[in-house]
Amino acid sequence: MTRSRPVQDAGATRPSGPGLAVAAVARRLGVAPATLRTWDRRYGLGPSDRTAGSHRRYTPEDVARLLVMRRLTLEGVAPVDAAQAALEADVDELEEARRSAPPSPPEDAGADEAEESADSADSAARAGRAHLRALPGGGQGGRGAGAQQGQQASGRVSAVVDAALAYDQARCDDLVRIPPHGDPAAWWAQLLEPAWSRVAERTVLAGPGAVPEIVLATAALQALRSFTDAFEQSVVQNGGPPANHPSRMRNIVLIFAGPDETVPLSAHALAAALTAKGKTARIVTGPASARRSLELVTMVRPAALVLATGQRRPDLDVVHAVHDGFPELPIFVGLRRDDAASELPLAAQVQRVRSFTGLLHEVLAVIGA
Numbered sequence: 001m002t003r004s005r006p007v008q009d010a011g012a013t014r015p016s017g018p019g020l021a022v023a024a025v026a027r028r029l030g031v032a033p034a035t036l037r038t039w040d041r042r043y044g045l046g047p048s049d050r051t052a053g054s055h056r057r058y059t060p061e062d063v064a065r066l067l068v069m070r071r072l073t074l075e076g077v078a079p080v081d082a083a084q085a086a087l088e089a090d091v092d093e094l095e096e097a098r099r100s101a102p103p104s105p106p107e108d109a110g111a112d113e114a115e116e117s118a119d120s121a122d123s124a125a126r127a128g129r130a131h132l133r134a135l136p137g138g139g140q141g142g143r144g145a146g147a148q149q150g151q152q153a154s155g156r157v158s159a160v161v162d163a164a165l166a167y168d169q170a171r172c173d174d175l176v177r178i179p180p181h182g183d184p185a186a187w188w189a190q191l192l193e194p195a196w197s198r199v200a201e202r203t204v205l206a207g208p209g210a211v212p213e214i215v216l217a218t219a220a221l222q223a224l225r226s227f228t229d230a231f232e233q234s235v236v237q238n239g240g241p242p243a244n245h246p247s248r249m250r251n252i253v254l255i256f257a258g259p260d261e262t263v264p265l266s267a268h269a270l271a272a273a274l275t276a277k278g279k280t281a282r283i284v285t286g287p288a289s290a291r292r293s294l295e296l297v298t299m300v301r302p303a304a305l306v307l308a309t310g311q312r313r314p315d316l317d318v319v320h321a322v323h324d325g326f327p328e329l330p331i332f333v334g335l336r337r338d339d340a341a342s343e344l345p346l347a348a349q350v351q352r353v354r355s356f357t358g359l360l361h362e363v364l365a366v367i368g369a
Contacts, residue, residue, distance in 0.1 A: 019049040019057025028063060029070050031358075032351060035365050036066070043083030045069055064094035071097065073361065079368050160195040164216040165204065172219040178227040180234075184272040185360050192220055193356065196265060196310075217263040224272045231275055243280070251367050253281040254302040256288060256318055258309030266334070266356060267308040273360050279367060290321035297322055297329070303367045304330040308359060313340045323350055330366050334359050 025047075026033040040046030045065055047056040058066075065086040072082035089097070156175065163172040176195075178187050199212050206212070232243050241247050255271055257264030264283070271281040284296060297305065305322055307314065316333070323331055323345045331350045335341050341352040353359050 019047065019059050020063065021057065022047070025058045025063055025066065029066055031070065032353070032362060034351065035362060038365050039066070039069060039079075039083065043069075043080070043087070045083055045086060060098075061094060064097045065089060067097040067100075068093065071100075073364070074357070079364065157191060157194045157198070160191065160216065161198050161202075164195070164199050164212040164219075165202065167210050167212070167215055169215055169218065172215050173222060176216075176219045176223045178223050178272075180227075180230055182227065184224065184227060184269055184276050185357060187223075188266070188269040188273070188356055192265065192269065196220075213263070217265060220265055221263075221268060224268050228272050228275050235278075248280045249300075251280065251303045252300060253279060253304050253306060253363055253367060254297065254300055255281055255283045255306045255308055256293070257283065257285070258307070258311040258314035259288070259318075261309055261311055261314075264309065266310050267306075270306065270308045270356065270359060270363075274363065277364060277368075279364070288318060290317050293318045293322055294325045297326055302329070304332065304363050306359060306363060307331075307333045308356075309334060312337055316343050319350065320345055323347060332359055332362050 020028070022033045022036050026036055029036075036046075046062070047058040048062055049057040049059050068086040068089050069079075069082050072085055073079055077085070160172060160175045163175055176187075176192060178184060196213075196216060199216055202212070204212060236242055253271075253274055255267045257267040264285075267283050271283050274281040282300070284293075288296070307316075307319055314335075319331060319333055322329065327347065328349060333344060333350070333352050334354075334356065335344075335352050336354055344350055344352055351362060353362055
């Protein structure tokens with residue numbers, strides 16, 4: 001049941017000045033406007049102020065509660081529990097959320113006005129697709145602790161790169177292993193993706209059969225497979241259904257990699273991150289023409305479809321074909337380049353997302369209820 005936010009004390013004063021529109025708050029938090037509407041509809045974490053024109057506006061307290069919600073979900077807390085904690089947060093917790101929040105991006109009044117107009121017409125996504133920024137972490141440590149953690153992460157990335165360039169498979173396997181209670185999303189964002197990018201940028205004089213990218217890809221896929229196998233075994237040991245049980249296949253996420261992507265590591269990492277959240281995901285490997293993609297969607301009936309790719313400008317034929325055949329199916333596409341995003345279908349159910357963390361966050365918002 002959706003809770004309402006706590007009533008303010010009678011003696012409390014409301015913040016002065018106009019509140020923020022959904023587009024501005026979305027930029028402030030680094031999430032899509034559609035996510036904010038989902039949190040409002042499901043959990044009551046919506047704007048509490050209205051302007052003279054009846055546009056709903058977010059007050060500073062509303063934004064602080066959303067910051068708490070975002071931080072908790074990024075830390076792995078279930079959305080319903082994160083929302084309850086955000087609604088029940090006291091003054092000190094809200095003030096801490098404001099202090100630890102990342103700086104706000106520059107305001108764009110034109111974007112806010114366009115978003116409000118779209119809200120009134122119930123066509124926000126058709127007027128302009130939401131662009132999700134990379135979501136920062138929600139750590140509780142101070143600046144010193146954050147800097148120390150950053151140095152440690154950078155050192156580990158360097159060690160992984162060195163192992164791959166030395167063709168030391170055993171060392172690379174050990175360095176990229178995901179611990180049993182680890183977080184595949186953090187593993188990807190903080191370790192594997194930076195290491196993969198740095199290895200790909202290196203020019204190497206290699207001998208026959210020596211490919212640094214293959215060393216790293218082999219270690220990464222083994223780490224993801226071992227983590228997922230251990231997680232699924234734990235689910236069964238605790239009385240849960242196995243991975244292929246019909247009850248777990250009803251809310252499946254279908255993940256496509258970019259066409260001609262030799263090693264779609266981001267697609268495998270996203271599937272593991274969803275598994276760690278108790279969701280079911282399957283990766284489409286091998287040739288996936290538009291016709292074959294439609295057959296797969298017809299057969300699987302997924303709750304959402306994702307195109308997760310490291311390609312700068314992937315072929316989007318599958319996205320167009322599936323959207324034409326299943327216009328109500330939520331589709332999320334990871335694209336960092338703005339010019340590539342212009343080739344996506346202009347539709348409410350097709351969302352462009354800028355980051356891996358954003359893809360995970362958006363998919364969970366759709367299937368996490």
